[in-house]
Amino acid sequence: MLAVVEGHPRPRVVAATGAARARGVAPGSSLAGALAVAPELQLRTRDPALEAATLAELAAWAGQFTPCVSLDPPHAIVLEVSASLRLFGGAEALARRIEAALPRLGLNAALAAAPTPLAASWFARACPGSVVRFAPGWARRLDPLPVALLAEGGAVSGATLELLHGIGVRRLADAARLPRDALARRQAGAVSDALARARGELPDPRPWFVPPERFASRLVLPACVATTEPLLFAARRLFSGLVAWLAARHAGLDRCRLHLEHDAHPETVLEIVTGQPGRDEARLTLLAREHLAALALPAPVDALRLTADAPARLTPASGDLFGDPAGARDGATLLLERLRARLGAGAGAVHTVHPSPDHRPERAWRNAAPGTRPAPGALGPGPRPLWLLHQPRALDSARSLTLLSGPERIESGWWDGADIRRDYYVARAASAGIWWVFEQLDPPGGWYVHGFFG
Amino acid sequence: MSAAALTALPPGLVWRADQLARPAAEGIPTGFAALDAELPGGGWPRGALIELFAEAPGIGELALLLPTLRAVPAERWIAWIAPPHLPYAPALAAAGVPLEQLLLLTPASHAELLWSIRQALASGACALVLAWLARADGAALRRLQLAAEDSATPLYLFRPIAAARQPSPASLRLRLTADGDALAVAILKRRGPALAAPLRLPLHRPPEPGRSPLPHHALVRPDPVRITAAGIHARGR
Numbered sequence: 001m002l003a004v005v006e007g008h009p010r011p012r013v014v015a016a017t018g019a020a021r022a023r024g025v026a027p028g029s030s031l032a033g034a035l036a037v038a039p040e041l042q043l044r045t046r047d048p049a050l051e052a053a054t055l056a057e058l059a060a061w062a063g064q065f066t067p068c069v070s071l072d073p074p075h076a077i078v079l080e081v082s083a084s085l086r087l088f089g090g091a092e093a094l095a096r097r098i099e100a101a102l103p104r105l106g107l108n109a110a111l112a113a114a115p116t117p118l119a120a121s122w123f124a125r126a127c128p129g130s131v132v133r134f135a136p137g138w139a140r141r142l143d144p145l146p147v148a149l150l151a152e153g154g155a156v157s158g159a160t161l162e163l164l165h166g167i168g169v170r171r172l173a174d175a176a177r178l179p180r181d182a183l184a185r186r187q188a189g190a191v192s193d194a195l196a197r198a199r200g201e202l203p204d205p206r207p208w209f210v211p212p213e214r215f216a217s218r219l220v221l222p223a224c225v226a227t228t229e230p231l232l233f234a235a236r237r238l239f240s241g242l243v244a245w246l247a248a249r250h251a252g253l254d255r256c257r258l259h260l261e262h263d264a265h266p267e268t269v270l271e272i273v274t275g276q277p278g279r280d281e282a283r284l285t286l287l288a289r290e291h292l293a294a295l296a297l298p299a300p301v302d303a304l305r306l307t308a309d310a311p312a313r314l315t316p317a318s319g320d321l322f323g324d325p326a327g328a329r330d331g332a333t334l335l336l337e338r339l340r341a342r343l344g345a346g347a348g349a350v351h352t353v354h355p356s357p358d359h360r361p362e363r364a365w366r367n368a369a370p371g372t373r374p375a376p377g378a379l380g381p382g383p384r385p386l387w388l389l390h391q392p393r394a395l396d397s398a399r400s401l402t403l404l405s406g407p408e409r410i411e412s413g414w415w416d417g418a419d420i421r422r423d424y425y426v427a428r429a430a431s432a433g434i435w436w437v438f439e440q441l442d443p444p445g446g447w448y449v450h451g452f453f454g
Numbered sequence: 455m456s457a458a459a460l461t462a463l464p465p466g467l468v469w470r471a472d473q474l475a476r477p478a479a480e481g482i483p484t485g486f487a488a489l490d491a492e493l494p495g496g497g498w499p500r501g502a503l504i505e506l507f508a509e510a511p512g513i514g515e516l517a518l519l520l521p522t523l524r525a526v527p528a529e530r531w532i533a534w535i536a537p538p539h540l541p542y543a544p545a546l547a548a549a550g551v552p553l554e555q556l557l558l559l560t561p562a563s564h565a566e567l568l569w570s571i572r573q574a575l576a577s578g579a580c581a582l583v584l585a586w587l588a589r590a591d592g593a594a595l596r597r598l599q600l601a602a603e604d605s606a607t608p609l610y611l612f613r614p615i616a617a618a619r620q621p622s623p624a625s626l627r628l629r630l631t632a633d634g635d636a637l638a639v640a641i642l643k644r645r646g647p648a649l650a651a652p653l654r655l656p657l658h659r660p661p662e663p664g665r666s667p668l669p670h671h672a673l674v675r676p677d678p679v680r681i682t683a684a685g686i687h688a689r690g691r
Binding site for chain 1: 509510511512513514515516517529530531537538539540541542543544545546547548549553554555556557558559560561562566569570573574577578579580631632
C-alpha cells in the first residue's frame with residue numbers, strides 16, 4: 001500500500017496504489033486524513049526530477065516504434081506513427097504491442113490515437129483505447145469530451161476553466177460554440193486556440209525528442225535487497241529500456257555494465273559481454289542470471305544502474321525463406337558466453353588446446369580461445385598419446401611394463417632452464433592400457449608415466 | 455494377438471524384444487562396421503545418454519570415438535567436460551580432430567559440472583558432448599538422459615567401471631576392456647536383445663609416427679643399441 005504525497009506545509013496525496021484507494025485514500029485527500037484511514041500506508045514524496053527522467057526513458061523506449069517522439073510533460077508522450085502503421089499492422093495492432101511491452105518497463109499507460117497530437121492526448125485522458133482516424137468530420141468526436149481537458153498541459157489557465165464552468169460550459173462542444181472575440185475579450189482566447197489546434201485548424205508543432213547518445217539508466221529498488229534473485233527481475237526492466245534504446249538507433253552492443261549500488265560500500269560492477277553486437281533482451285537476461293548466480297553480494301543493494309558504451313551499428317537479420325543459417329553460429333557463441341559467465345572468463349575454465357612448436361611434451365601444447373584454428377605446423381616425430389598427465393607420475397617399479405616401441409630421445413630446453421633429457425617409450429602396462437613412459441636420464445634413473453594412449 | 459498379426463503391424467509401431475529398435479533418426483556412424491551393425495539405428499544414437507565404462511586408462515577409450523570426432527559438422531562444438539587428464543593437442547591434431555571446435559571445460563564443482571553438461575546439451579550448439587563423471591545418482595542420470603533427448607545431441611558419459619553394475623536410464627551402455635591390441639566392447643544395454651559376446655574392434659595402436667620429416671634443431675633420435683631390449687627387466691637394471 002503506497003501513496004505519493006506532495007506539498008508543504010500541508011502535504012496532499014497525489015497518487016495512490018489500488019490497495020490504498022480501496023481503503024479510501026483518494027488523490028487530493030490530506031496526508032493526515034489518509035493516515036487516519038490507512039495507518040500502515042507507506043509514503044513517498046513526489047520527485048518531479050524522477051518523473052521527468054521516467055518520461056525521457058519512456059520516450060527513448062518508444063523510439064523503437066517511430067523516430068518521431070515528443071515529450072508532452074508532465075505525464076504524456078506523443079508518437080507520430082503514421083509512417084509506422086504499415087510496418088506494425090495498423091494502429092490497433094501497434095497499440096496492443098505497446099500495451100503488451102510496457103509492463104516490462106514497470107509502467108502502464110493509457111493509449112489513444114487521433115489525427116492531431118493535442119486530440120490524441122485528450123482522448124488518452126478521457127477515453128483511453130480510442131482510435132480516431134482522419135476522415136471528414138472526425139473533429140466532431142471531440143465534442144462530448146469534458147471541458148476540463150483544456151487545462152491539460154497548461155494550455156488554458158485554471159481561472160479560465162472556472163469562468164467556463166461558471167457559465168455552464170461542460171463539454172468541448174459547448175466551448176466551441178462560444179464566440180471567439182468574446183472569449184478573447186475575457187483573456188480566454190487560449191480556449192479557442194486550443195480547440196483549433198486539437199481540430200488541426202491551427203498548426204501544433206512539437207519538438208522531437210532526441211534520445212541520449214549514451215545509455216544510462218538507474219532503478220532505485222523499493223527496499224534493500226540482499227539476495228540476487230530479485231535483482232535479476234529489476235535488471236530485466238533496465239535491459240528492456242536498453243534494448244528499446246538500441247532498436248531506436250538501429251544499433252547493437254556487445255557489452256554493457258550492470259552496477260549494483262550498495263548503501264555503505266563501493267558499488268559492484270558486472271560486465272556483461274554477449275560476444276557479438278546485438279540487442280536481444282533474453283540473451284542479456286540469461287547472461288545476467290549467470291553473473292548474478294556466481295556473485296556473492298558484499299552488502300545489500302539499494303539501486304541498480306545500467307550503463308553502456310557507444311553502440312555499434314547493427315544490420316538486422318533479414319528474414320530467410322530457408323531457415324536460418326546464422327542461427328547455429330549464434331547458438332555456439334551464446335553457449336560460449338554463458339559458460340564463461342558462470343565458470344570464469346579466464347583461460348583455464350573454458351578453452352581449447354593447440355599444438356605448440358616445442359619438443360618438450362609439457363610445452364608442445366598451449367591453451368587457446370575456443371573457436372580459434374591452430375597454426376598449421378609440422379607434427380611431432382614420434383607417437384603421441386591422446387591423454388597427457390598434468391604432471392609425470394613416478395612409477396614404483398618399471399618391471400610390470402612391456403616396452404612396445406622406443407626409445408625416442410627428447411633432449412631440449414637448455415636455453416630456458418627447463419631442460420629435459422628423457423628416453424620415451426610406448427609401453428603396455430599391467431592394467432592392459434598403453435602408456436607413454438620415459439626414463440629420466442638427467443639425473444639418471446627413475447621411470448615416469450607421462451600419458452595414456454586413450 | 456497372434457504372431458502373424460504382430461508381424462503384419464507397420465514397422466516402428468511395435469518393437470519386438472528379439473530385434474534391434476529402429477529409432478526415428480538414423481544413428482551417427484561410429485566408424486566401426488562391426489559396432490554399427492549391433493547398434494539400433496546403425497550408429498551412435500542421436501539425442502541419447504551413452505555410458506562408457508573403461509577398464510583402465512589407455513585401452514583405446516578415446517580411439518573408439520576418434521572417427522566420430524573427425525566427422526563432426528563445422529561450426530558446432532565438441533564439448534569435453536571435466537576430462538581426467540589433459541587432451542594432448544599434438545596427438546589430437548595428428549588424429550585429425552578439429553581443435554578449433556574443441557570446447558574444454560573444467561568446472562570447479564560437481565554442481566557446475568552437471569550444469570555445464572545441461573547447458574552444452576540445451577544450447578544445441580554441440581555436435582557431441584563428452585563428460586567424465588565420477589559419481590551420479592539415478593535422478594541426475596535421468597535428467598541428463600532427458601536433456602540429451604530434448605536436444606538431439608549425444609552425450610558420452612565416461613564413468614568408473616564400478617558404476618556399470620548400477621541401474622541407469624541410459625539408452626546405450628558399453629563396457630570397454632583391452633583384448634590384446636584390440637578393444638573389446640561389451641554392450642551392457644541397448645534397445646535390442648542382449649549381445650552374447652563382446653565385440654572386438656581393431657584399433658591401430660599405438661598410432662603411427664607422424665609423417666613429417668625429423669626436425670634438425672633438437673635431438674630426437676632412436677637409439678640403435680637399446681632397441682633390442684624387449685622389456686625393462688631384459689636390460690639388466
